[in-house]
Amino acid sequence: MDKPPNHRLPEDRLAFFGRVGADVSHDMRNTLSIIGEYAGLLDDLMTMAEQGKFPDYAKLKGLSAKITQQVKNGTQSMERFSRFAHATDEPATSCDLTALVENTAALAQRRVALAGCRLQVQLPDRSLPVKADPSILQQAVFSAIELMLQLQEADASLTVKIVAETPAAVITISGPDAVAGSQWSEQLSGLQAMMKDLQGSIEAERTSGTCLLTLKVPTQ
């Protein structure tokens, strides 16, 4: 049986960064492919124009707008990945929980989509300072979402919420509980160790076909 992940081990930390990096690189390839095809189509239309076929100006303008949108999507994706990567720049003991959860949930969207599910995020409209190493906290939030996905069938909807409280900020991840995950409890214990290192905690409540993960992170 595989050992549960241990965020303290370099190989498990690296595996986490690798998973996120792979997801982002896949998204970027898709974005670049779409831009490449639009550019190719533009070229095709220009060739037709050179052959005397009157170009569809509305279509050309539309293509330009589509390329711009894809560049925007790609830029946003890279900005998110940059924030994720820079969380490890130097040892940090505090961060903005709202921004971190928003960024981490966005990075997890590809995994959620591949599982055929949806992820809704409900955040406060202000920053929420917490006392936590952001590189470990983002791993905890991402891993908690991955853990929830193991319990889902296709078309399920998960919700990530932040409830600001003192002395701890509370993140909840809720959704249906449809599948018995055989390694779930081992992975949960890995998450519990991670949250303990952050001076926080995680609890799981599985009742009547629903699951609720509650992560508590100390606030300043």
Add this chain to the structure above:
Amino acid sequence: MANEKVLLVDDEREFVEVLSERMGARGVDVDTAASGVEAVDKARQGPYDAIILDLAMPGMDGLETLKHLLDISPDLQVILLTGYATVQKGIEAIKLGAMDFLEKPAEIQRLIEKIQQAKANRLMLVEKQSEERIKNILESKGW
């Protein structure tokens, strides 16, 4: 010669739309599917000279779809076109019976050449099967 008939399978709607248009402009007759399940349904109604298949899709992924497609017909020419390429996935796909494995973004001319090769492969297999059938008939009749 009749146009090549292709099934393009990818959950990225914009990618499918623009690639279909460009392939259509080059004389390829393109059908599309947004999921593995839809691809298998359409493949049953076939025939297609080639199936261009993405690897990472929600629900049934590309490799699972490939297995189902080849269960329908082991002679199907399936070309994987994916942004989720690793050497391991490529080897696995070829071992399962894919004709080829390309990474996104791929030059359209290269893709068209692969499609033409797929059509040639399929015609060769169809001819070989016809020859086998004729041979069996002749043998059964003792001619």
